[in-house]
Amino acid sequence: MLILAIDTASVFCTTGLVSKNQLLAKASKNIGKRHAEYLMGQIIAVMDEARKDLSDIDRISVNIGPGSFTGVRVGVSAARGLALALDKPAIGISTFEALAFETAKHYKNRPITIVLEAHRGALYIQDFDTNNHAIHPPRIDTAEAIATTLSETTILPGSGTHKIAQQVFRPLTDTTPIADIETYALLAARKKTFGKLVPLYMRAPDAKPQASFTLPRA
Known part of the structure; x- marks a missing residue:
């Protein structure tokens, strides 16, 4: 199973391609709130690096948040568009799920x-x-x-x-603040049923979403 994973919930724009639990290609860049400018080009670059076509993808995994309102919106919109164009499922994985899964392994x-x-x-x-x-x-x-x-x-x-x-008087275990892109793919591979792909917004946005983000025609 070939899974394209997308994480735009932080200042990083990250894309990975995973097959049979193996990372084939990955790209990540700290771009602030400019996810709309970078994401689709990054996806194409990752596909090219792995020598795969978009039509080879079996599933799309995307971080639905919580995180950057703008970033999450861009990632979910891209996943929806690709899923529609490729007729493949797009699966939302929350930041909570990914971090919990990764932490539980250790x-x-x-x-x-x-x-x-x-x-x-x-x-x-x-x-x-x-x-x-x-x-x-x-x-x-x-x-x-x-x-x-x-x-x-x-x-x-x-x-x-x-x-x-700052509130507890004991050392806290050192853990990662951001889950690996492979984790989003692995969790999507385990899903048996697919619900509606919607962002996990837990509060109103502090900034307006990027109006310039559009998906290329398939």
């Missing part, structure tokens, strides 16, 4: 709380049990409130971990 049988920056003093949160199953839907909370509910064994991946460190 910390077996440990509860995981994903903590993401939400700006304005808040954090995006989702808790996962020792079997890496989500305990509840994502929520917005404060560092102070989160710190009071943590167990001694909880692993805290994500971009907002440093804010929790």
Whole structure:
């Protein structure tokens, strides 16, 4: 199965091509909020590097957020357009799912709380049990409130971990703030059913979406 994975939920624009759990090609660039300018060209470059055509793709995986409102919108729009043009499924994977999956590979049988920056003093949160199953839907909370509910064994991946460190008096496990692009592909490969592809917006955008983003004709 050949999977094109897209992650535009942060300042990085990242694309990867994965087949049978093997990364064939990858491109990543810190472009701020200019995802619309780079994404389609980056996808073509990755396909060329792997010597594959768009028609070879079996599934498309995309980070649906939370993250940059503009970036998530661009990534989801691209995935939808490609899925329509290629008649292939596009599968949304949240930042929470990807980080929890990646963390669980290194910390077996440990509860995981994903903590993401939400700006304005808040954090995006989702808790996962020792079997890496989500305990509840994502929520917005404060560092102070989160710190009071943590167990001694909880692993805290994500971009907002440093804010929790200011509230608890114990060292926090060093984990990555951004999941590898391969993780989004691997999770998409495991999906048996595909729901509607929609962004995971947990609050109103701080900026207007890029109006210049358009998909090339197939």
